[in-house]
Amino acid sequence: MREASALQxxxxxxxxxxxxxxxxxxxxxxxxxxxxxxFSGLVLGTVSETLDNGARIASFAPPTASLPRRLTAARSAIAEALRRQAPDLVAAHFALTIVGALPTLRNRPMVVHFHGPWALESAAEGAGPLAVRLKFMVERLVYHRATRFVVLSQSFATILAERYGVPPERIHRVPGGVDADRYDLADSRHQARARLGWPQGRPVVLTVRRLVKRMGLTALVDSMVELCRQVPDVLLMVAGRGPEAEALQNRIGALGLEDHVRLLGFVPDAHLPLAYRAADLCVMPSQALEGFGLTALEALAAGTPVMVTPVGGLPEVVEGLDGDLVLAGTDAQSLGIGLAEALTGARRMPSADACRALVRDRFDWPVIAARTATVYRGALQ
Structure with a gap:
């Protein structure tokens, strides 16, 4: 196996x-x-760290820096890293970070990790047309220079080809990964709930989402009216924070769902495996531009089935499981009926062992890292 170096x-x-x-x-x-x-990495933040495996991570600017300062600092830090380290290739995870430093790459191969269409996501979350247009221009500049692309799903591969004009032969699908051991807890559901202080004896549905419009949380709250009719003691736990928190809380009150929906706010990453384990069922109610759905993968790694809307790459996460996990649509009725069928046994759900086995076989991080390394070596050739 040839040793190669990448500036990330x-x-x-x-x-x-x-x-x-x-x-x-x-x-x-x-x-x-x-x-x-x-691995040598530059990020926005305060980190300066060398991992046990030799990977070096440094920040190019603090998170409080203004946008002009971030761009200037990123350009300078990248140029210095290229001069000092002379990496075999550059791997870019966000277009804005690399755009100012493109001339310094010269003929060095560049791999873009396409985590999502920045401009399109901004438009979906209410950004103005000028901001969306500028972001699209930045993306196009960077993607035109790339040698290879890593995408999380076929859905994102299609967006890259159709919206950004990237030749399909440059696009390689490598799904997101998860540390399977970390989520495979010994706790039973009862024990997990006891540790979290969650109620015993009630069916619990969990969603872990950033509270923004395209995540589908309004439709999910609305779906609880139908779900409560069929499963009267059901409880929905919503983990996450974001600008829609107040509107969601108001919606919960308007529908009289205070006893059936709880907004948990931010749940620390260290507590998430326990939360997934404590739930009977997880749900991803995304409405648009969901390229993969990492939280769906985390739920499966904990042995908890997850229902997903037919949006973007979400169906690809649950593909291969012996269960009916893809909802009929993104609307409140489809969510409510599907969740009710799952909780009452009318819809087939995979076992906890099947969920964990799928993750270990297809999504454990050693598997994903090996596939990523193959794309990098292809770019070097």
């Missing part, structure tokens, strides 16, 4: 900031060196 340019460092892109960056730092890919 990320959005943030997972222990400091939480998100799917940050999670992937963090775990690639932990697992890529085992695949013969030396």
């Amino acid at each position: 340019l990320g959005l943030g460092w997972f222990p400091e900031t939480h998100g799917g892109a940050e999670n992937m960056f963090y775990h690639l730092a932990r697992y890529l060196p085992q695949q013969g890919i030396a």
Whole structure:
């Protein structure tokens, strides 16, 4: 296995900031060196750390820095890293981080980890047309320069090809990963609930989401009217924070669902395996632009079935499980009926062992790191 080196340019460092892109960056730092890919990373944050495997992580600017300062600092830090380390390739996880430094790459191969369409996601969350247009231009500049792309799902591969004009032969699908051992707890559901202080004896549905419009949480809250009719003692737990928190709480009150829906706020990453284990069922009610759905994978790793809307890459996460886990639609009625069928036994659900086995076979981080290393070596050739 030929040793190669990669300069990784990320959005943030997972222990400091939480998100799917940050999670992937963090775990690639932990697992890529085992695949013969030396790892050196630059991120927005305060980190300065060398891992046991030799991976080096440094920040190019603090998270409080203004946008102009971030861009200037990123450009300078990347140029210095290229001069000092002379990596074989550059791997970019966020277009804005690399765009100012593109001229310094010269002929060096660049792999883009496409975590999502920045411009399209901004539009879906209410950004103005000028901001969306500028973000799209930044993305196009970076993607035009890339040698290879890593996408999380076929859905994102299609967006890259159709919306950004990327040749399909440059696009390689490598799904998100999960540390299977971390989520495979010995606790029973009863024990997990006792540790969390959750009620025993009630069917519990959990969703772990950023509280923004495209995540489908309003439809999920609305679906509880139908779900409570069929499963009167059901309890929905919503873990996460975001700008829609107040509107969701108001909606819960307006529908009289205070005894059936709880907004938990931010749940620390260390507590998430226990929360997944404590739930009878998890749900991903996304409405648009869900490229993969890492929290769905985490739920499965804990042995808890997860129901998903037919959006983006979500069906790909549960593909291969012996169960009817894809909901009929994204609307409240489809969510309510599907969840009720799952909780009452009318819809087939996979066993806990089957959920865990799927994750270990297809999504455990050593598997994902090996597939990523193969894409990198292809870019070097």
